[in-house]
Amino acid sequence: MNVPQGENGPVLLLEVEEVFAGYGKIEVLHGTSIRVREGEIVCIIGPNGSGKSTLLKTIVGLLKPTRGSVRLSGKEVGRLDPQEKVRLGMAYIPQGRNVFPSLTVLENLQMGGVSLGDAGAVRRAVEEVLEEYPVLKGRVRAQAGNLSGGEKQILALARAVMTRPRLILLDEPSIGLAPRIIEEIYNRLQEINRRGVSLAIVEQNARKALAVAHRGYVLDLGVTRLEDTGAHLLDNEEVRMLYLGEKGNGPEQEPQDPGSRR
């Protein structure tokens, strides 16, 4: 769990400052701020409708902030399109529909590498990624829509690392998966992190994510309510009661995050 240190402490990779964003007239984020340092796993938890998914969509550029700033390595990227952010080293795995169902596994990976430019680079990246994810090797010709939920999540992860991103944003990577597969996904994520890639994970399954996270944020109604290390948040009485559903009086845990509406 070593985070690289710059001259003045850990190097900031992503800085979201006082961001306001939403869908048309419906504002979901009312001045949200988070930071992700290089090599860090940051977990964002919070009840339904707190704006977790909206935050990730705003960072990746599917939504544009109406106010506030999003900086990547100190550079303002709030107004950029997702396509440009991929080139700057950002990858995003949405919740649920996160593979191209009518494309084969191989084609999904190739699409993950479109920003690499030439065909040779894409081919080399596909070979490398298949070495790292051997489960996909035997299934390269399979249509992604026919994969199991776990296989789809692995494919989404493999596609995200095609461009060797510096930061991966993950929206509910464990949703709807069996515990054994969740374990595998998180092992993969920690392995990716050990190579220096920062992760920002939004989770409903907060316990799992906080356990692997260096730091965590609690989002509520579109504002950042708490910020602490993953371990401290797990110990925090209020967090346990309100967001981890302990003592049975926590908020309703529904699988669908309203923040993910299109």
Next chain:
Amino acid sequence: MDIFLQSVVNGILAGCIYALFAMGLTLIYGVLNFVNFAHGELIMWGAYFLYLFISEPFSLPLSVAVAPAILCTVCLGMVMDFAIFRPLRKADRLTLLIAAMGLSFLLRNAAQFFWGAEVRTYGLEISRGFQFLGVSLTAQQILIIGVTVACVILVYLLFFRTSLGKSMRAVSDNLDLARVVGINARRSIRAAWIVSAALAGTGGILLALDTNLNPEMGVINLVKAFAATLIGGVGNLWGALLGGLIIGLAENLSVLVISPGYKDAVAFAIMVGILLTRPYLVTGKRTD
């Protein structure tokens, strides 16, 4: 038996042309998630562009005029998108539907303004068909089959062998996901319009070669292309190809039992039947 075989051949011929229309329609449907009700006008204008280039002042030979005619159709398709559909990219389906219908009226009336409402032909001599196993085939009809096969091979190579084609399929699957993996969605959408219009123009020219031209030719063929698209499932290119052939065969085989005057009604009947029994085909995508 001869009549049956001839009907099958006629059905395949009509089906080839419907398939070209349906593949273009389903492509835009998949990528932009709306039915381009002005697709029929691309078909009709494709045919008229050829007519324009073979008549005064161009007077090009038919085989030469095909290239500028299809090029003009592609330009028309891109202008359609640029002027009407791109500003409405975030609009709801009803708005897009009405915009497309308005555009269809406009383009139909424009054609009527320039060339009149009367039926025209390219002025080819009526050729006697070759006799083969009791079936008659004209040179134009052999051309229809040949060009369709060539188009299908090109479409296959584009969509399954090139990065641009795969990007278009990815955009058709999930636009937002395509954008976040780094696909240039704008370029993919533009390419989809080019392919869709090229297929419409090619099909329109083939249809006019085999029959004739009139400003209404787009509307009736749109219905058939739409029915074929529904059979194939939205955004499914091979489904549209198969759907086109099914519609063509159904129409021509119906002539054996009912009056040829009702031929066009067969496509309508199939379309209504699908909408009633399998409405999910209109909203969802087949994922085989």
